[in-house]
Amino acid sequence: MAGSLTLALRTAQSGLLTNQEALNSVANNIANVNTPGYSRKVVNLQQNVVGGIGSGVEVAGITRKVDEGLLKSLRIESSTLNAFDARDPYYARLQDLFGTPEDNTSLSHIVAEFNNSVETLALNPANTLEQSEVMRKGEDVAMTLNNLSDSIQELRLQTDADIAQATVRITSLLDNIGTLNNELISGSAINVDVSDLRDSRDLAIDELSTLIDIRYYSRSDGDVVIFTESGRTLLDNTGATLNHPQSSAISATSSHSEGNISGIYVGATTTANDITNDIRDGKLKGLIDMRDSILPGLQSQLDEMAAQLSASVNLAHNSGAPHPGLQTATGTRTFIDGANQSIEFDGTSDTTIALMDSIGNQTATTTVRTLLGGNSGTIDTVASSMQTWLRNNGATGATVAVNADGKFAINMNTTTVNMVMRDETATADGSTAANATIKFDSNSAVPGVFEETVSGFSNFFGLNDFYVNNQGDEIHDTGILSSTYTLGSNTTLSFYNTVDTPAGAGMGTVNLTAGQTLDQMITAINDASVGVTASKVTDGSGFRLRLAESKGRDMVVTANNTFAADVGLKVAEVRSASTIAVRSDIVSTPGNISRGALQWDANKGAAGEYLMSAGDDTSIQALARALTATTQFDQAGGLTALNVNFTTYTTSIISFNSSAANNNQTGLDYQTSLTNSLQAKSDNFRGVNLDEEMTQLMIFEQAYGAAARIIASVQKMFDALEAVI
Incomplete structure (x- = not known):
């Protein structure tokens, strides 16, 4: 009798303790109904059998209500969402920088104003106020390109800083997940409830998936192994250390591929450990795309714009000169070996060199072919023959040479005569004005083989450029x-x-x-x-x-x-956009802008003479035409090759990048909707339902009360038995 009562007492006691634990689980569920990342805990009960005889109930384990497949899908989509989201604020800042074509501060509007100022000067070439306006508007274009380039590089530097911060956070999360792995393994080994540890680990993995694309699997002992989509291991027993040495400065020539922007390293800072190009999603991917592709692409478009603008403006500007001519001229092309690098005139074209007095009348004239004794010569030969001729024709102190910087430099060293050049179709005086075609042999390795062909003799050397830059040829x-x-x-x-x-x-x-x-x-x-x-x-x-x-x-x-x-x-x-500038002497003296060109008057002198007129608008008209004419722009930064004028090209840059921003926003909106939908499904599955928990509370409360009553009844029976004895 006592043995049966003892068994009944123990059975009731198991019910009391088991339902107490179940009530504790329900209470924990209710308390965490609004806790982020918390999953509903389910108490699994099983019959306790000893020696083939039922002896009450016990807790088989506490499990989480989580759909692991849905959770994996959610993390993949969350990673994609955060790639879009990481790019979004940078696109917004780009939109603020570039504005719309209609804005007064937009690049297209500023280019149009430059063109307007040139056309106004063409109406009155001698007007000093209009000359200053052309200089100022030309500077506005250059400074706008400079400022936009600087802003792009500042944004790249900011993305690089964000990448460094993200790698620090990833390392911290991996370390935390590794610690939780160890606690889970230890807890599971001694049958301790580790469901809350799993929740904590899930929260860390959730955040990790927003930063970098991850894949993972769980081992039988409960720990999780994490790696990137490309297969790079991030966590296996211990977490990897990610590091990215942050750049202190970034320029247009800086790139990860060249090595002047550090990689993202897993472990030691070695090339083999650089996973920058392996990252396919997450915030890091969005930032890498912005730093290494999107922003450099925009810079490439600006550089193409600046390079073509310089080329077109300078070709027109080199075709003329300020009245009555030039006193000095320093080229922009760099020569590394003037004694062996050479030029050759194509066809019958030639370049007339004329010396003019203070009012623009001819005092002496020759041609480059005449000086060279043929259609070709080395750069040093061109310089020495020009210098000899100038000194023999009124500029006794003139110097012409390749200077220490490798530039072709002319200095008249006199104010009595001024120099003007004019390309013509032939050597004879008064031949039709047309840009000469200059072929350049840059290495003299194979005679007659030319590496470059340039339109215009003065333009080839860059002797009278309007726009200059300080970049080298390295x-x-x-x-x-x-x-x-x-x-x-x-x-x-x-x-x-x-x-x-x-x-x-x-x-x-x-x-x-x-x-x-x-x-x-x-x-x-x-x-x-x-x-x-x-x-x-x-x-x-x-x-x-x-x-x-x-x-x-x-x-x-x-x-x-x-x-x-x-x-x-x-x-x-x-670097073209970041370094373009109006030539310094034009800035200080706008009268140095080329307005007119060397003209031939067959009625002057015995057989005709060249002259420079203060009111001539030949060169400035050529510049106005250059700014409105269609120009061939090469493919750059995702923008296809275009044959348009400068205003249209700048509008295309703005439109292209506005479209890219809109596409990113569309992707962000779609991905947000998809991720929110998956998040809602996951939350509904794993979240706590108060109605359901209250039902469970009543069930376990009743079971607990029944077990207590059994214990009370057995106690009375023990008391009765004791009284009988």
């Missing part, structure tokens, strides 16, 4: 190449700089093999160790091959075939 870029580009034929590249000139052995050569991919070509150039760093720079949907002189010296790159022309290899336009 960086060369190709045009945009597709990701599937392969080299068409065997090619030998030769490299020269200001030290290793064409007169000597040069820097070295690199042999490239037909069929090589862009990456293989880069490896071949870098492995050759010729003092050139090759890299692949993202531009829009394609890539540019970039060649940089390792010590920052001016460089010449030539090929033994048509490779350079085929891929558009030339001195890089990168």
Whole structure:
């Protein structure tokens, strides 16, 4: 009898303790009904059997109500959402910077104002106020391009700082998840409830998925292994340490591919541990895209605009001169070896050099072909023959030479005569004015092979440029190449700089093999160790091959075939927008703007003479036409090649980037809706339902009360038994 009563007492006691634990779980559910990340806990009961006889009830375990498949999908979509979201504030700032084409501060409006000022000056070329206005409006264009470029690089620097912060947070989360893994394993081993630890770990994984694309799986002991979508392990027993050395400054030439922006490293700071290009989603992906693709693409568009604007304006400006001519002229082209680099006039074209008095009348004239004794000559020969002629014709102290900076410099050193140049179709005096075609042999390696063809003699040297920049020739870029580009034929590249000139052995050569991919070509150039760093720079949907002189010296790159022309290899336009400026002497003296051009009057003198007229508008009209004429713009930053005028191109830049911002917003809106929908489903499944919990509370409360009554009844029976004894 006592044994049966004891068993009944223990059975009732198990019911009391089990329902007490169940009530505690219900109370915990109710208390955390609004706690983020909390999942409803379910108490699983099972019959306790001892020796084949039922002996009450026990808690088999406490499980979480979580749909793991839904949770994985939610984390994947959340990662995509945060990539869009990371880009959104930067797009908003870009929209503020560029505005709309109708804004008075927009680039397109400022370019249009520059054109208006030029057209106004053309009506009265001698008007000093209008000359100053052209200078000022030209400066406005340059400064706007400078400021936009600076702002883009500042945004890139900010994204780089955000990337560094994100890597610190990822490392912290991985460390936290690793700690929770260890606690889960320890708790599970001694049958301690670890469901709340799993909730804490889920919260950390949720946040981690917003920062970087992750995939994961759980082992049988309860710990979780985390890796990126590309397969890089982030957590396996211990969490990896992510680090990104933040940049202190970023310029238009800075890129991760070139190595002047640090990577995102898992563990030691080595190339093998750089996962920057492996990250496919999350906030980090959005920031990387903005820093390495979107913002550089916009910079590329601005550089293309600045380069073409400079080229068109300078070609027109070099066709004329201020009245009555030039006293000094320093070119903008850099020569690394004037004794061996040479030019050749194409066809019958020639360039007249005339000396004018203070009112614009001719005092002496010759042509470049006449000075050279033919259609070609080295740069040094051009300089020495010009200097001799100037000194023999009234400018006795004139100097013409390639200066220490490698620029072709002319100084009359007298105020009695002024120099003017005019390209013509032939050598004879008074031949039709037309830009001469100048072919440039930059290395003299193969006689008769020219690496570049330029329109205009003065324009070739940059002797009378309106726009200048302070960038060197140390960086060369190709045009945009597709990701599937392969080299068409065997090619030998030769490299020269200001030290290793064409007169000597040069820097070295690199042999490239037909069929090589862009990456293989880069490896071949870098492995050759010729003092050139090759890299692949993202531009829009394609890539540019970039060649940089390792010590920052001016460089010449030539090929033994048509490779350079085929891929558009030339001195890089990168930095054009950030460095463009109106020539300093024009800023200080707007009267130095070219308005007129050298004219031929067949009725002057015995057989005709050249003259410069103060009221001539030939050059300024050419400049006005250049600003409104269609110009061929190359593909840049995702913007397709266009043949439009400058105002239209600037409008295209604004429209392109406005469209990109709208597309990002559309993606963000869609992804927000999708993620919220999945979040709602997950919350409904895992969340606490108060009505359901109150029902459970009543059930466990009744069971607890019944167990208590059983204990009371058994107690009475024990009392009765004791009284009988």
